Amino acid sequence: MTSWIVKIGKGTPQHWDFARDDGFWDVRQPGFFRRIEPGDDIYFWLSGTGLLSRVRATSALYELTPGSRSAHWIDRDDGGYTHRFDFETISEVPQRSLTWGELKREHGRNYAAQAPANEIDGPVAESHLRSLFDNRSDIAFASLPLPDDTQLEYSPGYTHGDDLRERAKREIAARRGQRRFRQSLLVAYEHSCAVTGSNVESVLEAAHIDRYFGDHSNHVTNGILLRADLHTLFDLQMWTVTDLLTIEVSPMLKRSEYASFDGRPLRVPANPRQRPDRAALGRHRKACQWTTQNA
Incomplete structure (x- = not known):
């Protein structure tokens, strides 16, 4: 399994709330996202703020179709979203904040700040990211059907x-x-x-x-x-x-x-x-x- 950091644009901070409630993330350019596999840990990062959440992929990237469930993205009317992966939220409780520069220094990696996704390479870096989050569940399930x-x-x-x-x-x-x-x-x-x-x-x-x-x-x-x-x-x-x-x-x-x-x-x-x-x-x-x- 691999870990990833997925960036959320500074101008659309609401996208994390939408993604959490819907349980999926849509992309316009598959690129590195094609390598995401079920079980991968994914860390959402809001530009200008830092880490928001730790989630776990429950699907690989797949292509959107006319029958796919509608998303709530602020820019959805602009179109262009072509693929999606599903996930479950593990934690939204970062234990501490750090800057992008601090993250690169602590991992010894030159992560690309403008890239929509960065692969986290190595068990030490993955362990460090996991340590930054409280694993206790504190999640609002907005896409899970209520029990009958x-x-x-x-x-x-x-x-x-x-x-x-x-x-x-x-x-x-x-x-x-x-x-x-x-x-x-x-x-x-x-x-x-x-x-x-x-x-x-x-x-x-x-x-x-x-x-x-x-x-x-x-x-x-x-x-x-x-x-x-x-x-x-x-x-x-x-x-x-x-x-x-x-x-x-x-x-x-x-x-x-x-x-x-x-x-x-x-x-x-x-x-x-x-x-x-x-x-x-x-x-x-x-x-x-x-x-x-x-x-």
């Missing part, structure tokens, strides 16, 4: 009908550690709470719709960006979302300041692929026993 009901029923630690409230109390303290999940929701919801519209980023949190049962729960459609208090109340089943994407507040909150949110439309992302999963919302609503009592 049967899969969820047998997922470890996840059973339909469980009382979410006790679990929610344990998770409230830990949720801010889900860094990439939160970041993906900040982007999707344009840094604003889906209920209040608040744009005070320090109080915005990533709320899971289906409860967290592992990294694969961190799918952008399994989340809503919420102000911290509304996140807590959502986890505690004190409000939910209807089939019409409006907010329904528990009778226990009807005499509180939260009563004003009842019937308010939920703000959803402009991108349909980032909107809350309707089936997951239905499961949350069903878990709120007061909705059945009110029916």
